[in-house]
Amino acid sequence: MLLSTHNLTKDFGAITAVEGVDFTLDHGELCSVIGPNGAGKTTFFNLLTGALEPTAGRIEFAPTSRSDPVDITDAPTHETALLGLHRSYQITNVFPTVSVLENVRIAVQAHRGRDSWQFWRNANAFDDHVAEAESILSRIGLAADAAEPAENLSHGEKRTLEIGVALAGDPDLLLLDEPTAGVSSEDVGTVTDIIEDVAADHAVMLIEHNMDVVMDISDRVAVLNQGELIEQGEPETVRNSDAVQRAYLGGYDSSGGAVESDDDANGDVGVSA
Ligand SMILES: Nc1ncnc2c1ncn2[C@@H]1O[C@H](COP(=O)(O)OP(=O)(O)OP(=O)(O)O)[C@@H](O)[C@H]1O
Numbered sequence: 001m002l003l004s005t006h007n008l009t010k011d012f013g014a015i016t017a018v019e020g021v022d023f024t025l026d027h028g029e030l031c032s033v034i035g036p037n038g039a040g041k042t043t044f045f046n047l048l049t050g051a052l053e054p055t056a057g058r059i060e061f062a063p064t065s066r067s068d069p070v071d072i073t074d075a076p077t078h079e080t081a082l083l084g085l086h087r088s089y090q091i092t093n094v095f096p097t098v099s100v101l102e103n104v105r106i107a108v109q110a111h112r113g114r115d116s117w118q119f120w121r122n123a124n125a126f127d128d129h130v131a132e133a134e135s136i137l138s139r140i141g142l143a144a145d146a147a148e149p150a151e152n153l154s155h156g157e158k159r160t161l162e163i164g165v166a167l168a169g170d171p172d173l174l175l176l177d178e179p180t181a182g183v184s185s186e187d188v189g190t191v192t193d194i195i196e197d198v199a200a201d202h203a204v205m206l207i208e209h210n211m212d213v214v215m216d217i218s219d220r221v222a223v224l225n226q227g228e229l230i231e232q233g234e235p236e237t238v239r240n241s242d243a244v245q246r247a248y249l250g251g252y253d254s255s256g257g258a259v260e261s262d263d264d265a266n267g268d269v270g271v272s273a
Pocket residue numbers: 012015016017035036037038039040041042043044
């Protein structure tokens with residue numbers, strides 16, 4: 001077990017955004033978190049990374065660097081990041097005028113910042129960081145763009161670069177917030193391939209509205225609705241769940257396609273069939 005939450009709850013005044021969520025994730029698992037708009041997905045991620053403090057409940061994380069699970073319930077983001085829990089954001093978050101390579105190298109250096117005194121003592125450290133950044137760029141298919149300012153990349157490539165930046169932190173768990181949002185339909189497959197590749201040696205949690213992507217790449221799907229975890233299981237199980245179909249107001253049918261080509265009332269599941 002890599003991550004577990006126990007009765008995790010977050011209130012914003014009268015709104016309970018996350019309610020009593022008991023969730024576990026294993027090492028190496030790829031789990032998508034889905035649910036209608038306002039279901040609590042982003043709040044759930046923000047609780048896991050420490051961007052928000054829960055109103056109640058507990059979060060434990062068992063990174064490979066520790067022999068015992070760590071209680072991260074009240075840990076701030078820099079602590080969860082150091083422990084190996086990284087996230088990408090819904091809105092692209094790279095330095096636009098800085099080169100693609102530099103974006104990743106800076107992230108590698110920031111991650112190694114704990115040893116910054118060694119950085120100055122070790123003349124090879126800079127070269128090591130560059131080498132690691134180059135290897136990440138190869139992995140995510142952006143090696144040829146290393147010298148380009150990040151702003152010259154397509155939207156899909158920027159989202160991919162974000163994944164590269166998150167990888168630079170050497171995470172055990174990568175939280176990806178809508179990595180295909182705004183990505184052109186031709187580029188979705190590329191981003192999806194990269195996520196699958198990254199998931200081969202990392203645990204990944206994914207907030208994703210594109211149901212084709214979710215059903216295609218997830219080991220497990222967890223469904224939030226009005227803050228509660230209403231269903232979880234293999235994609236096929238979740239696809240056929242009455243509770244999930246009710247939550248989505250029938251926007252996704254049990255035969256595998258989107259029932260409606262337009263977005264439904266929740267605006268969530270109008271995916272390409
Ligand atoms: N900072 C905040 N203050 C007050 N209410 C908030 C805050 N953040 C989220 N909420 C509310 O909490 C609920 C859950 O929101 P959240 O953004 O987590 O849902 P979501 O599933 O990520 O939605 P979406 O798919 O639209 O991104 C919503 O009712 C939202 O309005």
